[in-house]
Amino acid sequence: xxxPGGQFGAFETSQAELGSVKSRLPYHWGVQPDRVVVxxxxxxxxxxxxxxxxxxxxxxxxxxxxxxxxAAVCLGLVANLGLSGAxxxxxxPWIPEYGVSLAxxxxxxxxxxxTLASGVGVLVFTYSGGYMHGExxxxxxxxxxxxxxxxxxxxxxxxxxIALFVFWELTSVSSFLLIGHYQDADSSQYAARKxxxxxxxxxxxxxxxxxxxxxxxxxxxxxxxFRLAGDDSMLANAGAMVDALRAEGLFVPVLLLVGMGAATxxxxxxxxxxxxxxxxxxxxxxxxxxxxxxxxxxxxxxxxFRPLLFSDPEWVLVFAVLGLVxxxxxxxxxxxxxxxxxxxxYSTASHLGLIVAGFGLSGxxxxxxxxxxxLNHALFKAALFLVAGIIAHEAGTRAISELGGLREDxxxxxxxxVVAALGMAGxxxxxxxxxxxxxxxxxxxxxxxxxxxxxxxxxxxxAVAVFGSVFTFLYSIRFLMLFxxxxxxxxxxxxxxxxxxxxxxxxxxxxALVVGLGGVTATVGVHLEPLxxxxxxxxxxxxxxxxxxEAISYHLPTEVTPYVLMSAVTIAxxxxxxxxFDRIRDGVRTVRSVDPLRPNWYYDNGTxxxxxxxxxxxxxxxxxxxxxxxxxxxxxxxxxxxxxAAGVAVPDLALAGLETALIVVLLVAAIxxxxxxxxxxxxxxxxxxxxxxxxxxxxxxxxxxxxLALTQLVIETLVLVxxxxxxxxxxAFYGGPSRLRAGRDAIVAGAVGLTVTVTVLxxxxxxxxxxxxxxxxxxxxVPEEHPAFFLDAGGGGxxxxxxxxxxxxxxxxxxxxxxAMAALSVITLIAxxxxxxxx
Amino acid sequence: xxxxREPTVIARTVTRLVVPxxxxxxxxLLFQGHNLPGGGFIAGVLTVVAxxxxxxxxxxxxxxxxxxxxxxVSVPYDPETGIVKEFGSIFALGLAVAAGSGxxxxxxxxxxxxxxxxxxxxxxxxxxxxxxxxxxxxxGVYAVVVGGLLTITAVVGEE
Numbered sequence: 001x002x003x004p005g006g007q008f009g010a011f012e013t014s015q016a017e018l019g020s021v022k023s024r025l026p027y028h029w030g031v032q033p034d035r036v037v038v039x040x041x042x043x044x045x046x047x048x049x050x051x052x053x054x055x056x057x058x059x060x061x062x063x064x065x066x067x068x069x070x071a072a073v074c075l076g077l078v079a080n081l082g083l084s085g086a087x088x089x090x091x092x093p094w095i096p097e098y099g100v101s102l103a104x105x106x107x108x109x110x111x112x113x114x115t116l117a118s119g120v121g122v123l124v125f126t127y128s129g130g131y132m133h134g135e136x137x138x139x140x141x142x143x144x145x146x147x148x149x150x151x152x153x154x155x156x157x158x159x160x161x162i163a164l165f166v167f168w169e170l171t172s173v174s175s176f177l178l179i180g181h182y183q184d185a186d187s188s189q190y191a192a193r194k195x196x197x198x199x200x201x202x203x204x205x206x207x208x209x210x211x212x213x214x215x216x217x218x219x220x221x222x223x224x225x226f227r228l229a230g231d232d233s234m235l236a237n238a239g240a241m242v243d244a245l246r247a248e249g250l251f252v253p254v255l256l257l258v259g260m261g262a263a264t265x266x267x268x269x270x271x272x273x274x275x276x277x278x279x280x281x282x283x284x285x286x287x288x289x290x291x292x293x294x295x296x297x298x299x300x301x302x303x304x305f306r307p308l309l310f311s312d313p314e315w316v317l318v319f320a321v322l323g324l325v326x327x328x329x330x331x332x333x334x335x336x337x338x339x340x341x342x343x344x345x346y347s348t349a350s351h352l353g354l355i356v357a358g359f360g361l362s363g364x365x366x367x368x369x370x371x372x373x374x375l376n377h378a379l380f381k382a383a384l385f386l387v388a389g390i391i392a393h394e395a396g397t398r399a400i401s402e403l404g405g406l407r408e409d410x411x412x413x414x415x416x417x418v419v420a421a422l423g424m425a426g427x428x429x430x431x432x433x434x435x436x437x438x439x440x441x442x443x444x445x446x447x448x449x450x451x452x453x454x455x456x457x458x459x460x461x462x463a464v465a466v467f468g469s470v471f472t473f474l475y476s477i478r479f480l481m482l483f484x485x486x487x488x489x490x491x492x493x494x495x496x497x498x499x500x501x502x503x504x505x506x507x508x509x510x511x512a513l514v515v516g517l518g519g520v521t522a523t524v525g526v527h528l529e530p531l532x533x534x535x536x537x538x539x540x541x542x543x544x545x546x547x548x549x550e551a552i553s554y555h556l557p558t559e560v561t562p563y564v565l566m567s568a569v570t571i572a573x574x575x576x577x578x579x580x581f582d583r584i585r586d587g588v589r590t591v592r593s594v595d596p597l598r599p600n601w602y603y604d605n606g607t608x609x610x611x612x613x614x615x616x617x618x619x620x621x622x623x624x625x626x627x628x629x630x631x632x633x634x635x636x637x638x639x640x641x642x643x644x645a646a647g648v649a650v651p652d653l654a655l656a657g658l659e660t661a662l663i664v665v666l667l668v669a670a671i672x673x674x675x676x677x678x679x680x681x682x683x684x685x686x687x688x689x690x691x692x693x694x695x696x697x698x699x700x701x702x703x704x705x706x707x708l709a710l711t712q713l714v715i716e717t718l719v720l721v722x723x724x725x726x727x728x729x730x731x732a733f734y735g736g737p738s739r740l741r742a743g744r745d746a747i748v749a750g751a752v753g754l755t756v757t758v759t760v761l762x763x764x765x766x767x768x769x770x771x772x773x774x775x776x777x778x779x780x781x782v783p784e785e786h787p788a789f790f791l792d793a794g795g796g797g798x799x800x801x802x803x804x805x806x807x808x809x810x811x812x813x814x815x816x817x818x819x820a821m822a823a824l825s826v827i828t829l830i831a832x833x834x835x836x837x838x839x
Numbered sequence: 840x841x842x843x844r845e846p847t848v849i850a851r852t853v854t855r856l857v858v859p860x861x862x863x864x865x866x867x868l869l870f871q872g873h874n875l876p877g878g879g880f881i882a883g884v885l886t887v888v889a890x891x892x893x894x895x896x897x898x899x900x901x902x903x904x905x906x907x908x909x910x911x912v913s914v915p916y917d918p919e920t921g922i923v924k925e926f927g928s929i930f931a932l933g934l935a936v937a938a939g940s941g942x943x944x945x946x947x948x949x950x951x952x953x954x955x956x957x958x959x960x961x962x963x964x965x966x967x968x969x970x971x972x973x974x975x976x977x978x979g980v981y982a983v984v985v986g987g988l989l990t991i992t993a994v995v996g997e998e
Contacts, residue, residue: 707878710877721891722996790956795969796973801872805954812980813952
């Protein structure tokens with residue numbers, strides 16, 4: 001591993017100089033975060049989600065504002081953490097046997113993602129109040145969205161790999177539910193399945209990576225741990241961790257596995273295909289999950305692991321290349337889009353590529369790029385999604401070709417779009433310009449450094465960055481032009497959106513504008529201090545090897561540098577090419593339609609082939625008997641296999657000395673069991689079966705267990721009665737089964753019987769310590785000397801019942817809860833099954 | 840039971856006689872459970888047997904229309920208007936009683952579900968009466984079993 005920060009010594013110094021200008025921080029790093037506050041951040045949204053159904057009964061559609069209030073509480077708590085300068089870990093044990101804890105780590109990166117999740121959450125919930133008016137399934141919608149917010153906050157703060165994984169997959173699950181919000185539409189189902197399949201599969205790769213890291217930590221830290229951040233964690237011992245991984249040859253596999261998780265979640269090429277489909281979700285969901293937060297989980301992961309796994313050239317090669325390829329390919333695809341949400345989806349993938357590329361680059365500037373662009377992208381892209389929602393809501397269409405000249409009808413929205421779209425294009429002085437400039441700077445430095453070391457191929461990095469940015473410029477301007485030019489004749493009345501919808505967009509646009517203007521004022525020496533130090537704290541989280549700055553500095557270029565020229569070239573080429581936009585778009589569409597170039601083609605063919613394959617027909621027959629057989633055989637196999645693996649000896653049967661009465665009873669039961677198989681009809685089958693049951697009851701009486709016998713008799717009677725109730729509705733007889741099927745069933749039944757017999761023999765042969773039994777006997781009855789009221793003995797003559805209601809009353813409480821739950825599920829599954837979402 | 844096969848007069852008469860006896864037996868089992876075979880669970884199942892018998896012989900609507908004097912509705916076992924609602928309240932109440940009896944112990948500073956025994960003496964004829972707080976818990980068990988199993992029987996039977 002390279003000595004951290006060493007390769008661009010001169011560059012780091014210049015950054016440090018810039019940083020040293022500002023020693024006026026609101027942050028006092030190192031304050032231990034308040035445990036209650038940190039846990040509340042994650043717990044409050046889940047509580048809010050659980051209460052949503054109740055709240056919905058009272059508030060109806062205004063539940064949106066309740067959800068916004070919950071998000072505001074979270075934002076307040078996150079802000080409290082940020083302003084108090086909290087930095088550190090809080091944890092509670094979760095699965096101590098495996099060293100898993102529910103640990104949360106607060107630092108700049110965590111706070112940024114948490115701020116986005118809760119802050120954009122407030123705006124999106126407010127916006128939903130207008131957008132979701134009259135839509136179906138709102139209860140589910142708000143509950144899921146709140147649960148998603150909690151999961152995302154969990155991802156941002158998790159300091160334990162297992163906790164991180166759990167929250168990570170929870171975001172995938174809630175995304176699945178939200179994409180499939182219109183659950184009757186085929187396209188929604190397809191989109192939801194696709195996103196679930198890709199993101200969850202990626203998450204599993206990541207889990208394997210985590211387990212490998214856990215293994216390596218045993219060597220590096222002396223004790224295996226899942227702790228990612230904080231004291232005695234992997235990040236705190238990054239050097240030792242990398243050495244341990246390299247020693248086992250696991251470094252590159254772990255890098256790729258973790259990268260796989262990030263790439264699928266953040267829609268990097270070729271896994272970007274789920275993101276455009278995900279636009280089936282209601283627009284607020286797209287703005288929240290699929291631009292501002294969930295897709296940021298992947299880049300968050302890259303940023304979080306950067307201090308741990310950064311290495312030259314593996315890390316740079318993997319992430320800088322992945323990011324730049326995604327940035328370019330997705331930008332080109334965005335140009336070919338025909339729907340405004342599709343355009344924004346590809347654009348999101350493209351900008352996530354930019355962030356990944358930033359984190360992929362070496363030096364502090366890499367961390368800075370990623371950190372700053374996460375913020376900038378969330379501001380302008382969430383604003384643009386809200387704009388897209390307003391357009392779709394008011395104009396009634398999302399087709400780019402049908403839209404134009406919206407400026408007159410939607411003046412406020414147009415103003416927001418100008419700020420956001422130009423920020424997305426990277427035009428100075430809007431916010432996206434500064435972070436893109438940092439990317440150019442980083443790419444240039446890496447190329448210069450590597451070319452100096454003899455590999456000129458690295459010059460492709462800055463070249464690709466510029467090439468991709470040209471397309472970004474093109475589609476951004478195309479989006480902006482929806483508001484200018486001629487209004488197409490076929491576009492009907494365009495209404496004006498409610499305040500609940502415009503206000504969040506204006507807030508986001510306003511924030512983006514402030515960030516942009518901060519760069520202008522910084523040029524003349526007036527800095528936007530809180531922002532600069534906050535971004536620096538984020539970058540510090542992703543910085544390698546202790547390089548830290550108090551603040552970043554961003555401003556308009558004041559001198560001509562290679563990267564300023566790169567920006568100038570981007571904008572100039574973009575402006576020259578824009579008049580030919582339609583021809584470029586048609587070209588993109590032609591290339592896009594070639595099947596082997598489309599990842600979707602592989603996805604559809606792959607899943608389609610699985611769907612058609614005979615595996616499904618064999619496994620999913622839809623017949624209860626198949627599933628029952630699989631379940632029974634699996635149980636029997638697992639139990640018997642476990643006995644064999646543990647080397648359990650089957651005790652001998654002690655048949656001698658059995659009472660004659662017992663033998664008779666058991667023989668009758670056995671004959672009854674055989675007779676069931678030969679019963680000519682259902683009724684006689686059930687009656688014969690009850691012979692077995694009643695014989696077992698008699699067995700209990702002979703074995704001096706009157707309570708068991710009573711229970712057995714009553715249950716047997718009830719089952720018989722219920723059978724008779726049901727049998728009346730069944731056909732008298734189905735006809736004889738085929739020999740093959742009878743044979744197969746005999747094998748299943750035999751296996752189950754064998755398992756039960758062995759289990760009973762093995763478990764009764766064990767001679768447990770009977771201290772507990774003696775305790776029950778000694779304390780179950782009424783003591784000879786006792787006061788009028790006593791607590792220390794059972795006081796009953798029937799020890800079975802005393803155990804049930806006194807000694808082990810907690811168990812009984814659990815059992816009756818199960819009965820109540822079974823009754824509830826019967827009600828919901830059978831009696832209420834016709835009542836779907838429509839209420 | 841379907842309308843095409845009316846139960847015989849014998850079956851109907853016997854049921855009328857037997858059902859009250861089963862119910863009395865069930866209650867006896869519930870109360871003697873602490874000292875003799877019996878208890879909430881057995882008593883509950885026995886009670887359900889009595890009701891199931893009524894279902895089979897007199898039809899599924901009988902309880903609803905005769906006992907609860909409710910007009911037969913189009914969906915007899917709708918969980919919000921039908922008799923299942925009462926069954927639902929029975930097992931909910933039972934669960935509350937069982938858990939509540941445990942919480943009472945906590946109010947006295949004892950662990951959850953601690954049970955006590957009170958001997959009331961002297962009494963005429965019986966000399967003494969043993970009152971176990973566990974009986975309250977057992978009543979809860981009884982109610983859950985009755986409510987839960989009746990719900991299942993009613994809903995499944997309606998199918």
